[in-house]
Structure formats: structure tokens, C-alpha cells
Amino acid sequence: MGKIDTPHSQTDLTWDYSDPVNGPTIPAPYFYDPQIFAEEKERIFMHCWHLVGHVNEFNEPGNYVVQDIFEQSVVVTSDKEGEIHAWHNVCRHRGNRLMTERRGKVGGVLRCQYHSWCYNLDGGLRAAPRTEHLCNFSKADHSLKKVRMEIFAGWVFITLDDNAQPVSEMAAGSEEIMRRFLPDMDNVELVEETDVIVDANWKVIQENSIEGYHFDLSGPVHKDLAALIDFKGYTLTSYDKWWTYIGPPNKDATHAYGEPLEGATWQTDWFFNIGLWPNTTFYSFPYTDMIGTFIMIPLTPEKSLLRFGYYAPRGRPVPKVTKAAIKWMNTQLGPEDIELNVTNQKGLHSIGFGSGRYLIDDNLPNQSEHLVYNFHKLCYQAIKE
Ligand code: FES
Ligand SMILES: [Fe+2]
Incomplete structure (x- = not known):
């Protein structure tokens, strides 16, 4: 019987990441191999914030x-x-x-x-x-x-590593940006928290959230989101252990999340996202008065707990459009992404894959997958170097 040529054997887990533009993506077993997962646990999650x-x-x-x-x-x-x-x-x-x-x-x-x-x-x-x-x-x-x-920045973090670099050092410079886009950050309270179990590796979920390539190419809800953003101005920036992806508003939008914008109130009309190594995201949807948190918690190599937190300013009612945005995230955008996470996870096992190719192109900065590459590199360096 002939040997099946698998794209990556269990021992071949090295990744040459020297050329993000022309080189391969991180090898597929990084998304399902139990040994890799064990290393991530020991080297990333037992030490991070x-x-x-x-x-x-x-x-x-x-x-x-x-x-x-x-x-x-x-x-x-x-x-x-x-x-x-x-x-x-x-x-x-x-x-x-x-x-x-x-x-x-x-x-x-x-x-x-x-x-x-x-x-x-x-x-x-x-x-x-x-x-x-x-x-x-x-x-x-x-x-x-x-x-x-x-x-x-008003958020409580814990770590199991007494020697971990302080968050304030790791994310130096980020608080100022957060406060610019999330202006009521000291005055928010939790209005809702939703946990969802997703049949995908935690990194598959992260990748999806840090690229805009799929916005107008995947499902209909993503197109609705893209329509609220002046997508040409979508900017994805890496600052080593933290990263931002920010889109100015589409000022022509008349409706958001099924609600009319006329007469509505909001604190920010930008689509603002900031990620902190390894699995924390703060964000705000266009035309809302809330801060979302999005945390990808690894459970097993191919199962993650996705925790959605929604924080709104204390002492005033949550605006209708913001309420609609929370519902829309839980019932529409979230599920549309999760479906992609699950099909992505399945595909990564294929002997017809092995590793892929990043779309990294200076001509298309708003679509570029450079944050995905940077995130993969951080993961690889944390467990292999
Ligand atoms: S009182 Fe806690 S284990 Fe006995
Ligand atoms: Fe998405």
C-alpha cells in the first residue's frame, strides 16, 4: 500500500516566516495538533494577561x-x-x-x-x-x-506569571487610542455577557477578526457592516503585542443594525477595534454607545469559548441603535463569522492544504492580512523560539 503523502507530518512543524508577502502561512497542524496546543497552554496562556x-x-x-x-x-x-x-x-x-x-x-x-x-x-x-x-x-x-x-485603562487583568511584563508596558501607547475612540471608558457597566462554544481553534477565530479581506466577500451580514464603514479608510496597524483595526464611518449611512439613524444618539460612529496579545479585543461598532469585549478562550485544540461582553455608559439608557447592535452581533454577525470559523477549522485538516498564502499587498492596505501574519508570528515565536 502506498504511503499517503500528508502535507505536514507531526514532526514537521517548523515555519519559515521570513517572507510574509511571498512565503507560506503557518502550517495547518498549528490549528489542531495536541502537542502544539499543550505548548500554547504552557508558554502562552500560563504567562499572559x-x-x-x-x-x-x-x-x-x-x-x-x-x-x-x-x-x-x-x-x-x-x-x-x-x-x-x-x-x-x-x-x-x-x-x-x-x-x-x-x-x-x-x-x-x-x-x-x-x-x-x-x-x-x-x-x-x-x-x-x-x-x-x-x-x-x-x-x-x-x-x-x-x-x-x-x-x-479601567480594565482588570490577571496573570498566573509573577514575572509577566506589565500590561501597561506590553500595551504602552494603547490607552490613549482607546480613550480617543471609547470616550466613556471610565463610566461603563456590563449590560450583557454571552458565552458561545465554537468548534474551532482559538487562533482561527482571532484571524477572522483581524482582517477585512472577507468583509465584502463573505456573508450578507458582513456586507451590512462594510456598508457602515468608509472601507477605503480601514486601517490595520500592528504594534508588536497589540494591534488596532479602525474604520471611519460611512457618513451616508441612514440605517444601522435595522434601525434608522435619524434622531439616534451614539458616542462613536467609527468602527474601532484593538487587540491585546494574545486573545483580548475591545471594540466599538459604528453609531453605538458601547464597548464590546471579545475574548477567545481555548478549551481544546479544536474547541474555544467565545466570550462577548457588552459595556454601556452608566446612568443613561442604552440607545435603541446600540441595543440593536448588541442583538445583531449575537444573532447575526457573530453566527456568520462562527460558521466561517467552523468550516475553516474543518478545512485545515485536509491533506490537500498544508499551508496557504497571505494576502499582503501595500496596494490594498484595508484588505491586507498583515495582522494575521503578525499574530501567527507572535504565536510561533512564543511556543517555538
Ligand atoms: S472547607 Fe473547603 S474543602 Fe473543606
Ligand atoms: Fe468577520
């Missing part, structure tokens, strides 16, 4: 948000003084997972539901039933274990 939410989600004592990173889990709380803390989400008694909901609010303590050890909001062990007669037992030795946290 993870977006938890906005500081305003912690404006009352006892508010908490749980962030899972593979089998690790972190709980972020605010204490009575309004200070935000991040803890490993585990009881120091026998290792029970402490908080099991994504977010919530507790009274004065985080209580383990197994044997009722209770922790203060500043992490200290307050009560541990029936431990009075234990020898050499001190509550002080059993506080929750701290996780590194950083607040950047």
Missing part, C-alpha cells in the same frame, strides 16, 4: 468574578475598602473549588460549601469550624493565595 472585566464590576464590596484559565481558576473580589483582589479560587482546607458561578455578590465572606471555611474579602481565613483544638494550626497560614492583577 487575561481580561476579567471592568473595574466598575467591583464597585460594591463582595462583588466577584471568576476567571478560568484551563484547569486553573481565579476569583477576583472587591473588599470593604473597595480594593480589588485576585485569588486562586480554591479552598485551603482540602482543595475544593470555592466559587462556582462566573460572577456574583457575597456578603462579608467567600464561603467554601464543603466544610464551610470562610474567607474575608481580603483573602484572610476568618472561620474554620471545629479547628479550635488542632495543634499547630493557624488561620493566618491558610489565607487564600494571591494572583497577580493589574488595572489597565
Whole structure:
């Protein structure tokens, strides 16, 4: 029987990325190989910063948000003084997972539901039933274990790596741009969060979001989005570990997301997106009054959790067009992209593929896939170099 010539054997995972314009795309197994996935977990996700939410989600004592990173889990709380803390989400008694909901609010303590050890909001062990007669037992030795946290531009990030470069350094220069396009950033609150499981590698989802090549060539909803943007001015810029893709508005638009623009209110008419290494995106749709977050959380080599957060200014009603945009993202644009993610994931397994070719062309900067290349390069360098 003849040997089937696969485009990439398991051992052939090197990628010559020296020539983005003429060279090949990152080899297909990077999107499904379990060993690659294990390396991404160890070398990227155990060291990078993870977006938890906005500081305003912690404006009352006892508010908490749980962030899972593979089998690790972190709980972020605010204490009575309004200070935000991040803890490993585990009881120091026998290792029970402490908080099991994504977010919530507790009274004065985080209580383990197994044997009722209770922790203060500043992490200290307050009560541990029936431990009075234990020898050499001190509550002080059993506080929750701290996780590194950083607040950047009003957003709460955590990392499992105490030596990780601070977000403010990694994304130096980005806050100013965010504040220019997302002007109410200090005053937003979460209005909705939607989790979707997608049968695709996390990078397949990321790639799709950082190129405009497919906007007017794929599905009908994308064409609707493209019609809200002055697409000639769509600009995709890489700043090493962060990147922006920004489109000026189509000033002739009369409707957006099925709603008339006449009489409508919004804070920004631009299509603004900023990505932070490796998997966090903040964005704003044209003619809306909201900040979207878009996080690609890897679950397995070919399964990801896509988390859509929607934040709108506090103290005033969410405008009709913005509400329509949120619904449109959840029910139309999101699903249209997810369908592409899934068919892309399937195709990557084909022995008729192996690797492809980037469309990188200075004559078509608004369609160019240079951000895709840069992202692939960051991934490759993180796990192979
Ligand atoms: S494991 Fe938490 S109280 Fe026992
Ligand atoms: Fe898309």
C-alpha cells in the first residue's frame, strides 16, 4: 500500500516566516495538533494577561468574578475598602473549588460549601469550624493565595506569571487610542455577557477578526457592516503585542443594525477595534454607545469559548441603535463569522492544504492580512523560539 503523502507530518512543524508577502502561512497542524496546543497552554496562556472585566464590576464590596484559565481558576473580589483582589479560587482546607458561578455578590465572606471555611474579602481565613483544638494550626497560614492583577485603562487583568511584563508596558501607547475612540471608558457597566462554544481553534477565530479581506466577500451580514464603514479608510496597524483595526464611518449611512439613524444618539460612529496579545479585543461598532469585549478562550485544540461582553455608559439608557447592535452581533454577525470559523477549522485538516498564502499587498492596505501574519508570528515565536 502506498504511503499517503500528508502535507505536514507531526514532526514537521517548523515555519519559515521570513517572507510574509511571498512565503507560506503557518502550517495547518498549528490549528489542531495536541502537542502544539499543550505548548500554547504552557508558554502562552500560563504567562499572559487575561481580561476579567471592568473595574466598575467591583464597585460594591463582595462583588466577584471568576476567571478560568484551563484547569486553573481565579476569583477576583472587591473588599470593604473597595480594593480589588485576585485569588486562586480554591479552598485551603482540602482543595475544593470555592466559587462556582462566573460572577456574583457575597456578603462579608467567600464561603467554601464543603466544610464551610470562610474567607474575608481580603483573602484572610476568618472561620474554620471545629479547628479550635488542632495543634499547630493557624488561620493566618491558610489565607487564600494571591494572583497577580493589574488595572489597565479601567480594565482588570490577571496573570498566573509573577514575572509577566506589565500590561501597561506590553500595551504602552494603547490607552490613549482607546480613550480617543471609547470616550466613556471610565463610566461603563456590563449590560450583557454571552458565552458561545465554537468548534474551532482559538487562533482561527482571532484571524477572522483581524482582517477585512472577507468583509465584502463573505456573508450578507458582513456586507451590512462594510456598508457602515468608509472601507477605503480601514486601517490595520500592528504594534508588536497589540494591534488596532479602525474604520471611519460611512457618513451616508441612514440605517444601522435595522434601525434608522435619524434622531439616534451614539458616542462613536467609527468602527474601532484593538487587540491585546494574545486573545483580548475591545471594540466599538459604528453609531453605538458601547464597548464590546471579545475574548477567545481555548478549551481544546479544536474547541474555544467565545466570550462577548457588552459595556454601556452608566446612568443613561442604552440607545435603541446600540441595543440593536448588541442583538445583531449575537444573532447575526457573530453566527456568520462562527460558521466561517467552523468550516475553516474543518478545512485545515485536509491533506490537500498544508499551508496557504497571505494576502499582503501595500496596494490594498484595508484588505491586507498583515495582522494575521503578525499574530501567527507572535504565536510561533512564543511556543517555538
Ligand atoms: S474543602 Fe473547603 S472547607 Fe473543606
Ligand atoms: Fe468577520
